Amino acid sequence: MSAEFEAVLKDLGGKLTQIESVMDVDALRKEVAELEEEAARPDLWDDPEAAQKVTSQLSHKQAEIRKVTELRQRLDDLGVLYELAEAEGDAASKAEAENDIKGLANDVDALEVRTLLSGEYDERNAVVTIRSEAGGVDAADWAEMLLRMYLRWAERHGYPTDVYDISYAEEAGIRSATFKVTAPYVYGTLSVEQGTHRLVRISPFDNQSRRQTSFAHVEVLPEVEEVDHVDVPEKDIRVDVYRSSGPGGQSVNTTDSAVRITHLPTGIVVSCQNEKSQLQNKAAAMKVLQAKLLQRKKAEERAELDALRDGGSSWGNQMRNYVLHPYQQVKDVRTGLEVGNPTAVLDGELDAFLESGIRWRKQQETEAA
Structure with missing residues (x-):
């Protein structure tokens, strides 16, 4: 793997680790499990307003976990793809990996910005x-x-x-x-x-x-x-x-x-x-x-x-x-x-x-x- 590509992968990996820490992914998963239990209650929709709040929170937190998990998976996959392309001398696949990593970097930066929103009302509409x-x-x-x-x-x-x-x-x-x-x-x-x-x-x-x-x-x-x-x-x-x-x-x-x-x-x-x-x-x-x-x-x-x-x-x-x-x-x-x-x-x-x-x-x- 080229030193430049490896350095970019390492930098993105470090950013993602920091993002995962700030988001506290383990705590998010625990909240999702609790909300899923609440959403499964048979009397949930007796109070439509409360039910809507529960389902909305569940959907939002699931999306947050999915977003950071998908970024981590894309990062891992790109490393493997680049190594295989180099081993096989596949210039087209190498170029594809180099192009994809730019898009991944943009997505990681966007998620990093999200972690900076920690104000009292930042989560709201x-x-x-x-x-x-x-x-x-x-x-x-x-x-x-x-x-x-x-x-x-x-x-x-x-x-x-x-x-x-x-x-x-x-x-x-x-x-x-x-x-x-x-x-x-x-x-x-x-x-x-x-x-x-x-x-x-x-x-x-x-x-x-x-x-x-x-x-x-x-x-x-x-x-x-x-x-x-x-x-x-x-x-x-x-x-x-x-x-x-x-x-x-x-x-x-x-x-x-x-x-x-x-x-x-x-x-x-x-x-x-x-x-x-x-x-x-x-x-x-x-x-x-x-x-x-x-x-x-x-x-x-x-x-x-x-x-x-x-x-x-x-x-x-x-x-x-x-x-x-x-x-x-x-x-x-x-x-x-x-x-x-x-x-x-x-x-x-x-x-x-x-x-x-x-x-x-x-x-x-x-x-x-």
């Missing part, structure tokens, strides 16, 4: 809100481009999405949109996207074809679960109902089913018009409100800690620039990662930015600690 900021109609169009980018990213990974609310701008684009992404660790993954996104391009809305800079803000929250106990008394909210709006067709309801909830003590306003009934829209809006209140509570706790440390971090403000003119580039302000193909990024190819953002955040947390 994500609730994402996009708002247009400075830039007029271009900013509204930019906000809609970002909405498509994240929905395409979720689609590429097979993650279900649920659009809670879209507020359309008058001329083009959107003023804001809120949606949920459902997948293990998707909050921890997408939370590095929070901040201001800046677009530079020739404005399609300017008849003189001048360059325009537009801004949109991305907010990422963990989905609230019952264990969070975010108490919202009825006296603290005002609920308004109205007729849903949209670009036309079936998305425009003929009844007042859309719901807007105002949290009176804080002034936070959330709305939902995606569901068919007023009750469903109110329930969805309440989830978003609870997520925002939870974030507010955590922000206040962080502010107290930051004051003790003599100031906090400002990394969550401006975080990425997208330049379409006079050159083509997407650059992360925090990590320095640059990509020369904005079209691909805006079509949902975000993984490189997400991975570098997660690694960068972990480094910042380690240095701060």
Whole structure:
């Protein structure tokens, strides 16, 4: 076996051993066995909500074990394949092994990034809100481009999405949109996207074809679960109902089913018009409100800690620039990662930015600690 190939195998083996240690695969297998026993109970589905939670946890933990086990098997198989190809002088098989190890390295790196997600809410689903900021109609169009980018990213990974609310701008684009992404660790993954996104391009809305800079803000929250106990008394909210709006067709309801909830003590306003009934829209809006209140509570706790440390971090403000003119580039302000193909990024190819953002955040947390 060539020294270079052997070194790559050894490096990947070391990474996988570290990943297996962090994930605690033995403990995961024990949890799976316990969940399988629970899932086999004949009365499990007497409580559908609890049953769904058990089956979801079981599926997630089985997938985690399967992922790391398959990577270990692929690594072992590649070593054997390369040795056989070398012994038999099979150049084609050697080339195949060298090509396959690149894909394996990418998959190991992706799983390694997952092990860096150890925050309190990182395992949860994500609730994402996009708002247009400075830039007029271009900013509204930019906000809609970002909405498509994240929905395409979720689609590429097979993650279900649920659009809670879209507020359309008058001329083009959107003023804001809120949606949920459902997948293990998707909050921890997408939370590095929070901040201001800046677009530079020739404005399609300017008849003189001048360059325009537009801004949109991305907010990422963990989905609230019952264990969070975010108490919202009825006296603290005002609920308004109205007729849903949209670009036309079936998305425009003929009844007042859309719901807007105002949290009176804080002034936070959330709305939902995606569901068919007023009750469903109110329930969805309440989830978003609870997520925002939870974030507010955590922000206040962080502010107290930051004051003790003599100031906090400002990394969550401006975080990425997208330049379409006079050159083509997407650059992360925090990590320095640059990509020369904005079209691909805006079509949902975000993984490189997400991975570098997660690694960068972990480094910042380690240095701060």
